[in-house]
Amino acid sequence: MTTMRSFVTVALVAASAVAAATSRICTLRPLGHGRDDTDQVEAAIARCGRFGKTIFKPGQYNITRKMTWDLVHSTVDLHGYLNFKPDVEYWLNPNNTYRVVFIQNQASWFVVTGHDFLIDAHNRGGINGNGQTWWSYYGNRSRSDGDGRPIALTLSHVNRGTVRNFRVESQPFWCNTVADSKNVVYDGMYCNATNQDPLYAGQNIVPNTDGICTYRSDKVTLLNWDITCGDDCLAIKGNSTNIHAKHLTCRGGNGIAVGSLGQYADQPDIVDNLVLEHVKMVRLDPKVQPNMKKGLYLKTWTGTVNGEPPTGGGGGGGYVSNVVAKDFHLDRLNLPVHVYQTNGGHSGDQPSKLQFSNMSFINWRGSVTANRLVDLECSAGAPCPNILFKNFDVSPPPGQAPSFVCMNVVNARGIPGPCNATGLP
Numbered sequence: 001m002t003t004m005r006s007f008v009t010v011a012l013v014a015a016s017a018v019a020a021a022t023s024r025i026c027t028l029r030p031l032g033h034g035r036d037d038t039d040q041v042e043a044a045i046a047r048c049g050r051f052g053k054t055i056f057k058p059g060q061y062n063i064t065r066k067m068t069w070d071l072v073h074s075t076v077d078l079h080g081y082l083n084f085k086p087d088v089e090y091w092l093n094p095n096n097t098y099r100v101v102f103i104q105n106q107a108s109w110f111v112v113t114g115h116d117f118l119i120d121a122h123n124r125g126g127i128n129g130n131g132q133t134w135w136s137y138y139g140n141r142s143r144s145d146g147d148g149r150p151i152a153l154t155l156s157h158v159n160r161g162t163v164r165n166f167r168v169e170s171q172p173f174w175c176n177t178v179a180d181s182k183n184v185v186y187d188g189m190y191c192n193a194t195n196q197d198p199l200y201a202g203q204n205i206v207p208n209t210d211g212i213c214t215y216r217s218d219k220v221t222l223l224n225w226d227i228t229c230g231d232d233c234l235a236i237k238g239n240s241t242n243i244h245a246k247h248l249t250c251r252g253g254n255g256i257a258v259g260s261l262g263q264y265a266d267q268p269d270i271v272d273n274l275v276l277e278h279v280k281m282v283r284l285d286p287k288v289q290p291n292m293k294k295g296l297y298l299k300t301w302t303g304t305v306n307g308e309p310p311t312g313g314g315g316g317g318g319y320v321s322n323v324v325a326k327d328f329h330l331d332r333l334n335l336p337v338h339v340y341q342t343n344g345g346h347s348g349d350q351p352s353k354l355q356f357s358n359m360s361f362i363n364w365r366g367s368v369t370a371n372r373l374v375d376l377e378c379s380a381g382a383p384c385p386n387i388l389f390k391n392f393d394v395s396p397p398p399g400q401a402p403s404f405v406c407m408n409v410v411n412a413r414g415i416p417g418p419c420n421a422t423g424l425p
């Protein structure tokens with residue numbers, strides 16, 4: 001601790017927006033020379049994370065073990081990167097991560113909790129996930145949900161927290177999760193999982209690098225996101241309510257997901273009041289990232305329990321309602337809108353009872369690689385009412401007629417064909 005003092009300065013200063021009237025300031029610089037920064041980072045947050053301000057000077061902070069920041073009336077100015085050591089076997093030991101995200105028992109190496117805080121990384125800091133080590137490690141190994149690959153940034157039990165202008169370089173697994181939280185704003189987030197190992201050129205070697213998973217959280221605002229990944233740009237999971245996302249760019253991957261829902265038979269999943277607007281989906285060079293699959297897709301497990309979470313499950317109820325997806329621009333993706341309720345299922349399963357209703361798709365433009373534009377396969381156990389399309393002007397490939405598929409959809413409006421009908425097919 002005596003050595004720490006030369007790197008952490010503590011002073012009394014005037015108020016900032018979220019800090020108290022008189023508060024401490026801690027200032028850190030990376031130790032460098034292959035030394036471990038975890039102690040000095042933890043010490044600074046312990047000293048200034050409550051009613052204070054912590055300033056990280058630029059550079060790479062060597063983080064070698066799991067870390068929690070408990071921030072209360074606090075500002076963190078992160079001008080550098082928390083660089084999580086690229087030691088796959090170490091992090092896969094369950095003792096070395098947290099398991100605070102209930103769904104699929106996912107692991108976290110860095111958890112932020114607390115209330116009334118701002119983390120501002122000024123577009124020049126954030127997290128360095130050293131993902132390439134992970135993606136190459138798993139290049140010839142199988143992966144599964146809940147296997148211990150850590151989420152890069154986890155917000156857990158947060159109230160009134162803001163994360164701003166924050167970069168995550170090469171997330172090994174999910175880039176962000178917000179769970180058991182409310183009144184959270186993310187403004188200016190960057191995540192980039194791009195393989196550079198020539199051994200895997202042209203393959204999606206970066207699955208599960210989702211931009212964010214929202215879970216058991218209310219009033220979450222996602223503004224100005226730029227996500228490059230090999231999976232879901234956003235994954236809106238169970239009990240995500242009042243989620244507003246605006247000005248997103250999704251580069252490669254699967255698109256924006258709602259789900260999978262209904263994995264836990266005893267825990268209904270609710271998604272209510274979801275607004276997605278000004279979304280750009282961009283296909284990348286296929287040698288770098290071959291996938292750009294969907295615009296918005298919504299999925300549930302079937303009504304039958306098939307195995308147990310984290311990898312199996314199903315049978316869960318709940319509903320998804322009041323979804324608005326507007327001002328989408330698509331660049332050569334496979335399928336703009338997809339609903340299906342057969343995730344993880346087998347033929348002969350009970351139909352899901354989780355119902356989708358009140359969904360609007362407004363002002364969609366751009367191009368796709370196949371002629372199917374909309375595929376709504378709702379469950380026979382819970383047909384989808386009130387699905388509206390307005391100014392849905394997506395172009396199929398030249399010379400091909402657009403196709404729309406609707407199963408168990410009640411009263412879809414605004415697109416031609418079998419979808420534009422009242423009542424059940």
Ligand SMILES: *[C@@H]1O[C@H](CO)[C@@H](O)[C@H](O)[C@H]1NC(C)=O
Nearest residue numbers: 033034035036037062064085
């Ligand atoms: C981080 O610290 C560990 C432990 O001191 C050291 O072995 C490792 O080389 C450091 N890494 C970097 C990038 O400095």
Ligand SMILES: *[C@@H]1O[C@H](CO)[C@@H](O)[C@H](O)[C@H]1NC(C)=O
Nearest residue numbers: 089090092093094095096097
């Ligand atoms: C985790 O820690 C416990 C308690 O210290 C220990 O018994 C166990 O062997 C550790 N597990 C692994 C995989 O290292």
Ligand SMILES: *[C@@H]1O[C@H](CO)[C@@H](O)[C@H](O)[C@H]1NC(C)=O
Nearest residue numbers: 136137138139140141199200
């Ligand atoms: C996996 O790939 C690495 C690097 O190419 C190689 O060294 C290793 O032997 C491979 N392992 C298996 C099980 O194929």
Ligand SMILES: *[C@@H]1O[C@H](CO)[C@@H](O)[C@H](O)[C@H]1NC(C)=O
Nearest residue numbers: 192193194195196226228251
């Ligand atoms: C993502 O990272 C790759 C590899 O470093 C880089 O080529 C690409 O420009 C980055 N994407 C964005 C949007 O910054």
Ligand SMILES: *[C@@H]1O[C@H](CO)[C@@H](O)[C@H](O)[C@H]1NC(C)=O
Nearest residue numbers: 216238239266267268269270
């Ligand atoms: C979602 O919220 C409902 C109602 O509060 C609750 O019954 C259910 O267990 C929650 N589901 C999950 C996955 O937390």
Ligand SMILES: *[C@@H]1O[C@H](CO)[C@@H](O)[C@H](O)[C@H]1NC(C)=O
Nearest residue numbers: 272319320321322357358386
């Ligand atoms: C769907 O919208 C209708 C009409 O606005 C409303 O009455 C109904 O409560 C909504 N359904 C849900 C599940 O919110």
Ligand SMILES: *[C@@H]1O[C@H](CO)[C@@H](O)[C@H](O)[C@H]1NC(C)=O
Nearest residue numbers: 413414415416417419420421
């Ligand atoms: C829906 O069907 C009705 C009745 O056939 C037709 O008048 C209307 O133009 C159709 N709307 C669209 C957007 O295709």
